[in-house]
Amino acid sequence: MISIKNLSKLFQLKQQQIQAVDDVSLDINKGEIFGVIGYSGAGKSTFVRLINRLEEPTDGDVSIHNEDITKMSNHQLRKKRQKIGMIFQHFNLLWSRTVYENIAFPLEIAGVPRTERKVKVLELIELVGLSGRENAYPSQLSGGQKQRVGIARALANDPEVLLCDEATSALDPETTDDILELLVSINKKLGLTIILITHEMHVIQKICNRVAVMENGRVVETGDVLDVFVKPQSETTRRFVQQLNPLEYEKDRLSSFINEDSTSEVIKLHFVGNHAKQALISQVIKQFDIDVNILQGSIAPTQEGAYGTLFVEINGKESVLKEAISFIENAGVEVEVLHDVE
Known part of the structure; x- marks a missing residue:
């Protein structure tokens, strides 16, 4: 489904070079929830933005359904991005638009007729559990409700892939669990491939099938979540596992x-x-x-x-x-x- 080969990103800041992502190679299967975890500065957010070319890679390839997006023209990339949804830590909603209008926005850009837009938006509002809040503005919503709007908007163009960049980091624990359950439900109903970026091991534990652990721009460990939890190989992974099971180290x-x-x-x-x-x-x-x-x-x-x-x-x-x-x-x-x- 998604093949990432030797992906790198080098930032040039004045006289300093920062290797944010360093020679990362991963294969992500269709329909799985794949987690990428790392501490602050590990390069995970840059990595996920390279997948849809919100950041341009310095080197390497990203293929989705055997289409190399790193080789696409701007026109081809715009069309491909319609099939790559993305949700963000701080929601990125349009504050002057209602729930309905926020979700309809990508459909407007895609040129979907008004009647079809209405049907699709109402379906998505029901899917994410926001029925009755269609006319509310973001300022009238809780954090969890704002993220539900962000998820619905990301699903508007029927994407093949959903990228989640620290999607629950701004939420309280109970709301986090609600959003994670929603993502699992969407994954099962739509067969959607989800790539989830986080620094919280609880998130990986709760919904991911496989996980990659990043440190200093590199993937230091990858595997099935259960295998990684039971027998962590890297020191970084052991520190994350300790958050959930401190008895392992007592x-x-x-x-x-x-x-x-x-x-x-x-x-x-x-x-x-x-x-x-x-x-x-x-x-x-x-x-x-x-x-x-x-x-x-x-x-x-x-x-x-x-x-x-x-x-x-x-x-x-x-x-x-x-x-x-x-x-x-x-x-x-x-x-x-x-x-x-x-």
Whole structure:
């Protein structure tokens, strides 16, 4: 669907050069929600603006449906942009126009007849949950409602791709979740490919299928969201994952439970996907002559399934502890022994 090859952007500021995007290559599948995450200055917003040439790339290619937009003339690019919707952090609405008029604006530019415009605009207003607010002005809307207008406007020309540049960063957590649910609904109903730029791991976790992590203009890690969360490879990714699952990095705090008594072990259990739904601890207690003390744990959902971490202390004979750990591993749960069984 979208093929990005060796994409770069170099800004020349007086006597200083800034490499905002550095040799990025990605393939994004049709109909998926693809997240790009990075801290401030990572180059992610510049990257997304290169996809529709709001910024001109210094080098590299961007192809959408096998059409290289970096080679298009201005006339060809204007037509192609009608199929690339974009929503922004600060909404970018026309403040002198009503909700209806804001959504109708791209259709006016495209030369769509008035009767067809009306039908399309009313469909979109219903789709984004703004029925009854057609005649309101942006100043009369909440932040979430303004973003819903921005989404409807971006969908006006039936785009193939929707680019979201920090679309929820200006919203409170509850409104953010509402907008994310709307994006998932639109993705499913319209089969729309969504590229979502954010610095919030919660956003990636909630709706994305795959993610690319950016640092200093480069992609340092990419993969399925669940895989990246479970086994982050880069330090930047580990910092983001820690925001959602701090227990992953709190092993040192459990040192008070770890002792030299061979009848006691502290283990970390890592549940992924359907394994997170198993009543595994109760099975272990029933099957083995051990005591189990749950120390702490957490679980988080993603689009590809749940993942969770559980720290437990197990007490019993050395041979029985080994059998219990083997049983847990055979159930498909990753086990890390924080105090090795002798």
